[in-house]
Amino acid sequence: MNWLVLIIAGLFEVAFAFCLSKAKEATGNDVYLWYGGFFICATISFLLLIKAIQTLPIGTAYAVWTGIGAVGTVLLGILVFKDPANFWRVFFIVTLISSIIGLKYVSH
Template structure:
C-alpha cells in the first residue's frame, strides 16, 4: 500500500506544479488554493508512504515522479520543447525510480 501512497503523492505533486504555473500566469486565488491543496495532499500521502519506506527511497521516488511528471505535463500542456535529449533524461529519471522500487 505504501507504494500506492507514494505514486498518489507524486501525482498530487504534479498537480501542484501545474497550479504554480496557473498562479504565475493568472494570479487567481482559485489557483493558489488548489496549489496549497494539491501540495498538502502530496505531503500527506508522502508521509503515509514514509511510515514503511525508507526516507531516502521515498523522497527520491516522490521527487522523480514530480520532476519527470512536471516536465511531461509541460511538454503536453504548455508546448515546452520535446527534443530527444529531454525525453532521454526524463526516461532516466523514471528508470531510476523503477530501479529503487526493484531493490526496496
C-alpha cells in the first residue's frame, strides 16, 4: 500500500513542477493561482512521502519519489511543453525508470 502512496506522492511532485512552469508563463492574477497550485501539490506530495517512509526505507523511498518526479517532469516537458526528445534524453529516462523499478524490487 505504501508503494502506491509513494507513487501518488511522485505524481504530485510532477504536478507542482507543472504549476511552476505554468506560473512562469502566466500574467496577472493567474500567476497567484499557479503558485497556489504549486503550494497545494507540494504539500500533498511531501505529506504522502512522509506517510510512505513510515514503512519504506528512507533512501529507497526518496530515490523513487525524486525519480518519479524527474521522469514525469521530463515526459511532461516533452509532451506538453515541446521540449526536445532526442535519443540520449530518452535513453537516460529509460535508464532512470529501470533504476526506480530495480530499487523497488530489492527493497524489503
